[in-house]
Amino acid sequence: MTNPIVDVFFGSTLTSSGPTATDISRHVDLMRGIEIDRGAQDELSEIQPSSCRIALDNSDGRFTPGRAASPYYPNVRKGVPIRVSAATFTPRTGSSPYPMDMLGDDFDDDRISSTLWPNSYGGVSEVGGRARIPVVPGVTAGYQSAREWTLVGSKLTARLVTLPAVGGSSSAVCSMWVNSTTSGTRLGWRYNAVTGLVSAESQTGFSDGAAVSFTYSPFSYMWLRVREAGGTVFWESSSDGAAWTTRRSLAAPAWVTSQTHAVEIAATRTGGVADYCEWDYVGATVHPRFFGTVQSWPTTWKGLSSTATITCTDLLTWSSIVKELQPMLVQEVLLDRPTVFFPLTEPSDSTSAGNIAGTAGVGSLSIVQAGSGGTLEFAGGVGPNGQPCPVFTPASSSAGKYLSADLGPNVTDANASFRLRVECWFSTSTKDRVLLAMTSSDAETKMVMSLNSASGGLQVQVQSPGSALVATLWGTPDLADGQLHHLVYNEFTGEVAVDGVTYSASNFSPNDQRLLYVGGFQNTRLWNGLISYVALYVRSVTTADLTPHYTTGTTGHAGESASARMSRLASYVGLAVTTQGSAFDAVASQADLGRSALEHMRDIARTESGKLLTNRSSGIPLIFQSRDLRYNPVAALTLDYADLETTDFEYAYDDQKVVNAVTASRPGGATQRVISQASIDAYGEKPQDLALLKNTDNSAADAANWLISRYADPPPEARQVPVEAYSMPIATYRALLNADVSTVLGLTALPSQAPGSTATAVIEGYTERIGLRQHHLDFHTSRADTDTVWVLDDSTYSVLDSTTRLAY
Template structure:
């Protein structure tokens, strides 16, 4: 079967390293096939969420949601992880001996292939499309190839689909081995079932004193591969057959270079009860096509025949359902995982301020000291980029007024005892000698207080069992009425003020902290002004985060205006819980601040993508995003193209050359936040085709870069050339099948030997997206493409791109 479909029963897509994948390929209706969509309609459209549909056999009821007798219960449910890969098996050509890279077996027949495995023993068989090798007490079982395979410059892989269990045995082994001509001379993998150790071995006389032992993982070691290249043997493992990790290397033994080898898959057991190892996909090359989650499990019946026609969506499904973003500052603090976080952004009239950490910290409530004074939430304008209003504290005096108090809870108390304290907060005042916030432990034995001294400098006060330590920070006078931010790291004993490291400040350790007061401490030093975004952290000694907290000053003041596009993309992805972002290309312009709260993370990502003429999409082989800068497409050349294909090899019933005004634009009015509104026109295009106008709002940091972006668009689409927008290929029958499978968004390829009616004999196109259907002995891909020449830029002195009559388009 040319496909591998796997369900991650019980797994969580956000934690891919913990998913145990179950092969459900045998259930797929390969007459209908598996259909996958990916990418954008054209280069001016946004890439859409990728989708996958297929019909699965449900005759045993195992795919019926809520069926308690299902072998997959209770995990047949919405958002179950799903991944799909195309499989390519090498073809053995010529006479033996053959390189190991030509060895393949799908194990799809009813019996073991006797030509490939002439030696079969101990009850080995094919069952359910897999090679099953028993582990029976006192019996050696396995299969062996003929001595007709060579290792140099070659490799062989297989998937250990079912790992055996010890079942009471003190000695049980499963092998994937290459045997030399001398008995006991071998290399490969040895799985010790009793100890659960996977060993990478290179033996002489059945001994390898330098073998590498790996604690066996059914996830990380699902696929095993032995590979030789350049005089080195590599032992590799993989969770998916695509992304390999080297576990051991060794200079290729002389015998492995010169001898013809036997491939052996075998088992043995002493005592215990019987079990088996199952192998599959021997020699398969894996090409990931989809990675996402199942939307639904609709069960249908045709008479007594039951099936499930599922649909699945990639990472963008999850991103699109996330709630609107809060301000950049709030998102940054929440993402740093505080143990207590009080933004203090509640609306006017609120009686309390809540914690956004998601822990056990209680709300901050208003408390009265003496009489008089006010504390009004939602009144004071916060830091410039944070936008949210913060509380205004107006006491009568240092000892009469209102403040806020909270019980941080048992969770924080325990955390402050086990970890190291990190704090950050914002404040604004014109009055020195007052307290920003203070914390204390049971009975007041421990305390930790941050305040401004009589000179307006930041100071830390900490005590344990009556011993008081006061440390003054060289911050200067901070009572200037402006917003200030501070961050403290107890591990490094450093303080940052307004994003700048001010001092290494030793503070006596305080533990078991639980009571929090904001704007006062112990009945005195009432704050006059505003306080907000107070966050408290505890971390292990090995994880100081103070320098990270210091960057939150920029989050509050500018929302990171001026950071480059790829950093913005990674930051926004992090807010969405996506830690893996692949950055492709090198041209990344600075962008303006992140923007106000209320927009979705996808909308913010798309703003960056549009501003930079880039490409953002979900990966097809793991949970992650890819972001391409515009220069990735500059000046495509034949050496880097994915493949070339003759027009005669296309599905010629649906090939069309388009020449219309769909992409035409010759007048652009472009603007940026806080900048000028400017107009760029292509006069010759207007004269020839009439006026085609467009408005653009870009997140650029300068007016000149806005003009550059507008010129870039208008130079490409003032007079678009005829182009192929759809290229259909029956890829499965093509000699270039693996190259076609490797093509992805922004890959390019050439169609040559076009019909005589075409304006040129060949055209190079760029992939914008595709729809594909993988069926039995068929893999039809409908590439959605654009003209690669659209992205050509002028290069001084280049024999192709330096010709004035070819392209004078300047890159930006």
């Protein structure tokens, strides 16, 4: 039967570290099935958020939100992470000795298999779809196979579901072993409840002096396996059963390659209170199908029968990815977790500026009037990346306006342990003026940053209670030159970085700071110019961590690769990106941002003719595919039409995808038009505008030509390939489960009415239904040779006027 695995991470969020999964697979109503929708309808459409719908048996009320009797109370909540996988098992074929991968048991029939585990002992049982092993004082219990398996070129996999408690014992362990013919000579995994360690062991005489141990985590060590390949044994763990981390490797002991083995899953306890451990999915190969969050937990009744049909969506709908981003420089500063951050980008009618770092108790920067006259105009100047900033225009050095704020006790408390790191942007043509200052509440301790009256270099004056004011001058250039400058001052290391260049000097580091002054201090030396993006870091952060903000503020990272930009944008919402393919062009600045992270990331994907999608597992959540991933595609699996066992296979030929007139534009560059006159003459003009974040006009023109060359006259194609995957041989079934967006399918023995007997199609998305003894996949596909590119002197990809399309 089909083996879906549905894990819900109750009590966790997407940002939780090492969440604990609860397997609710036994409660899935497979008669109603699991429905998943992923990807796009075609290659010209944007990939939409994946959705998943699961019907759950709620007869005991465990999935009713707010029900105190639920074993998951109070964590049946919207937004909880969920993962859906499919487990497959390799059927046992041939004769003994069998590869260990063929030892597969999902324990779902609640009966111990006498075929797989004929030598089980100690009162073991199957309960709730799991192998339950008693952990009883003075008793050893375990599941044990016949001696008919071999580890060479194979593996033993299992999921450790329930751990034994310490229970007052001096020893309580559970383990998974590959046993040799010699008692006590074995290898595998061992969990020790007393120490909380899980160890990878190769024992002789029941001992391994070189065992490698790790602090157990139910996330990192949820799945365990031992594997042999090329004469080496690997001990591996996984959080999802699909992506594995090697924890130990060792040259295979001689008995591994020369003997037939028995498998044993065992437990024992010395003293204390009896309980049990549980294992599941022995021998499973796991295929991730969906990862996201539960959006709703509706409870419905038919009479007294209750069902919860939950709806889930992937990370493309997560709240952080759809929130509006602030300008790139703001996002970069926030990534470095400032304690206080005043961007000073308020509109012109403002009279104060706010802190956006989130530290409690920090007051706003309010205007202070020194003497009479002078102005402080918010949004009156232009700061980094063209962002608005205030202009300080005093009537004299002691008459005008500046800003001050009480930063509150949390900043002062942090300053007791960490020295200040100060960052800001400024511009002035006037020396001997105060950029900013900080003091304690009683002003007995102070730090004043200014431009030296003679050199215009950065000067810092500090004073501690009962001491004189001490000035330190750094060897910076004259900064009163009317140009915009970026400054980082690190009290801890005595460093100053100006416009990315670091200078060092010794300096006293005061603490107990609480009051902040910007553009003046004690009504004197009033700043004449611009100041913006004032940030204070009262924590451990290096100068080198902060100096990249200079590049952000001056170039907006124009010219970085599309893959680097995608990772940068994802980092603003706490996500990471893995790339597939290698063709990533340089892209233009997105310094202003202002829309959702998802929209900006899609701009990059569109610019690159790439694909942005989510991971189906819970690893790195986002995937960015480059266009060259599809160049000259080769089928990852081939299906015979007769094996599809469905009735909805579709071949299409229409003008739905025709594009024959492209107008391409880029920021600060030319607007260019590329056409196919032959296509226009045949079908009429089918225009498309391309607003691309390209870095050069040539790159924008290349993108336009690439689109025209592929879609001026699209040939017939297979657009829908439905497959009843469960009926396929195990190798084909697994290949279908591994298939995803951009996987290439080969189709053979097509009906005689088709344009040809074979076709090659690229998967753009799919709908999926996992039911009882059914796994239906309906692939949305496009013609694969749309992405063929010229390979010089190649018999297939160098056919004049046919496959001589230049790669973009």
